[in-house]
Amino acid sequence: MTARDSSDNTTIGSTKLVPDVNFDVGFEKVAEPNSTQIKIIIVGAGFAGLACAIECKRKGHEVVVLEKFSEMKILGDIISFGNNAGRIFQRWGLHETFWPICTHHQELNLHNAQGELICVQKLPSVQFGAYSYNGHRGELHERLFAFAKSLGVDIRLGQDVSEYWEDEEVGEAGVISNGELLRADIVVGADGVRSKARSLVLGYDDKPKSSGYAIYRAWFDTHEQGVDRDPLTDYLVKNGDAFYGWIGKDVHFLASSSKNGRALSWVITHKDEADIKESWSFPGKMEDVLAVVDGWDPRCAAILSKAPSCIDWKLVYRDPLPTWISKEARLALIGDAAHPFLPTSIQGASQAVEDGVTLAVVLQLGGKSDVPLALRAWEKIRYQRVRRAQITGETTRDMWHNADPGARGAAVELPRPEWLLGFDAELHAYEVFDGIVREIREKGYELPRLPPREE
Numbered sequence: 447m448t449a450r451d452s453s454d455n456t457t458i459g460s461t462k463l464v465p466d467v468n469f470d471v472g473f474e475k476v477a478e479p480n481s482t483q484i485k486i487i488i489v490g491a492g493f494a495g496l497a498c499a500i501e502c503k504r505k506g507h508e509v510v511v512l513e514k515f516s517e518m519k520i521l522g523d524i525i526s527f528g529n530n531a532g533r534i535f536q537r538w539g540l541h542e543t544f545w546p547i548c549t550h551h552q553e554l555n556l557h558n559a560q561g562e563l564i565c566v567q568k569l570p571s572v573q574f575g576a577y578s579y580n581g582h583r584g585e586l587h588e589r590l591f592a593f594a595k596s597l598g599v600d601i602r603l604g605q606d607v608s609e610y611w612e613d614e615e616v617g618e619a620g621v622i623s624n625g626e627l628l629r630a631d632i633v634v635g636a637d638g639v640r641s642k643a644r645s646l647v648l649g650y651d652d653k654p655k656s657s658g659y660a661i662y663r664a665w666f667d668t669h670e671q672g673v674d675r676d677p678l679t680d681y682l683v684k685n686g687d688a689f690y691g692w693i694g695k696d697v698h699f700l701a702s703s704s705k706n707g708r709a710l711s712w713v714i715t716h717k718d719e720a721d722i723k724e725s726w727s728f729p730g731k732m733e734d735v736l737a738v739v740d741g742w743d744p745r746c747a748a749i750l751s752k753a754p755s756c757i758d759w760k761l762v763y764r765d766p767l768p769t770w771i772s773k774e775a776r777l778a779l780i781g782d783a784a785h786p787f788l789p790t791s792i793q794g795a796s797q798a799v800e801d802g803v804t805l806a807v808v809l810q811l812g813g814k815s816d817v818p819l820a821l822r823a824w825e826k827i828r829y830q831r832v833r834r835a836q837i838t839g840e841t842t843r844d845m846w847h848n849a850d851p852g853a854r855g856a857a858v859e860l861p862r863p864e865w866l867l868g869f870d871a872e873l874h875a876y877e878v879f880d881g882i883v884r885e886i887r888e889k890g891y892e893l894p895r896l897p898p899r900e901e
């Protein structure tokens with residue numbers, strides 16, 4: 447299938463949503479392999495680590511990825527990449543790889559707890575000139591991993607990085623992984639929410655706080671579980687992919703089908719009264735799940751009870767870190783290690799990808815002799831944008847959890863701002879790098895400042 451086939455969901459009825467997705471991005475900044483001679487160790491092969499490694503390879507750096515998992519398994523459930531990350535995947539030529547396994551719904555049908563339809567929000571997959579990709583985390587990850595390997599990225603599995611260090615006198619940084627000392631010009635901590643790299647950057651252990659919420663989540667085959675044979679659930683699958691939601695006090699419940707209705711995933715955010723641990727595999731009990739929607743539209747219990755099992759994922763909260771780079775600026779934190787997101791932002795994975803791509807660009811522009819300056823510029827480029835994106839997770843959650851039962855339409859719509867989704871992280875880095883470097887040279891490095899909160 448090509449991007450311009452009529453079957454690719456870029457139309458609703460006779461309305462063409464976005465006529466042209468520019469797969470030919472107009473600028474190609476791919477450098478000769480190893481042309482910069484910058485050596486990079488990336489810890490963690492999640493989306494942040496892989497995206498960083500891929501772009502580093504494209505920019506001519508030498509990169510090694512160290513990953514704790516000894517094999518790549520299909521883990522997790524639904525994950526979303528906004529158009530801002532989609533633009534990058536398209537540039538890498540991954541549309542044909544990702545699109546067939548993604549959800550193809552085009553609107554969110556949002557209800558209140560009583561089951562009244564309160565908003566039908568158009569959510570075209572193509573907006574601001576790029577696709578968004580929502581699909582199974584493990585499946586998308588497997589494909590990104592294979593793409594990184596196909597570019598020749600050196601990914602070493604079964605590596606447990608236990609220590610980090612940097613030495614500005616000799617101009618290097620490194621890690622100890624499985625007892626072995628590895629050196630490079632820069633180390634990137636892409637080691638997720640429970641990052642060890644974070645302690646070196648901060649000089650202390652950053653303890654997570656409970657956000658007060660947890661999420662029950664599930665992903666399953668719709669035919670096996672009878673979703674297509676129950677009138678309380680069949681609308682989710684019988685016309686291809688669909689996206690439905692219900693909101694009530696302190697709760698939101700979202701269900702979306704993918705693969706032309708063959709798979710269903712749901713997430714339901716609830717108060718975290720049991721204080722469960724932070725884990726992607728902690729099981730949830732169906733009786734507890736159903737208790738959350740007691741007295742709600744009966745379609746909610748019908749959808750939830752179709753899942754053969756679910757996990758209970760604690761939503762932890764971390765205050766914004768004062769910095770994402772170490773004292774000597776040879777170690778950078780990216781992705782969840784630097785800034786975990788609430789799922790209601792729908793941006794955690796996308797910002798992780800943007801981080802990695804931006805870092806590869808600034809290292810190319812800074813060159814081997816100016817690695818610390820490039821890292822300081824990278825933090826300045828990224829920090830306020832990421833924080834602004836993070837805050838949308840809180841505002842959307844609060845909008846849904848406190849919505850008046852009579853609220854309709856725009857009052858409950860998911861925000862889709864152009865500053866967030868229309869952004870091109872790679873292009874932006876090329877555009878602003880010189881100015882930011884000049885500012886750091888003139889004024890010296892300053893810790894990042896938080897953006898003012900928008901009302």
Ligand SMILES: Cc1cc2nc3c(=O)[nH]c(=O)nc-3n(C[C@H](O)[C@H](O)[C@H](O)COP(=O)(O)OP(=O)(O)OC[C@H]3O[C@@H](n4cnc5c(N)ncnc54)[C@H](O)[C@@H]3O)c2cc1C
Nearest residue numbers: 490492493494513514522523524607637638781782795798
């Ligand atoms: C198993 C798993 C399942 C997930 N499922 C979902 C999901 O269903 N939906 C969703 O929205 N998000 C999910 N996430 C989180 C999501 O992937 C991230 O929020 C987002 O993509 C940002 O990615 P990241 O690369 O920063 O972090 P992560 O995706 O967490 O990746 C961090 C990587 O670092 C590795 N690592 C950690 N410590 C070390 C160490 N000491 N040495 C070497 N490697 C190390 C980890 O094994 C992991 O592969 C999941 C994460 C994991 C790890």
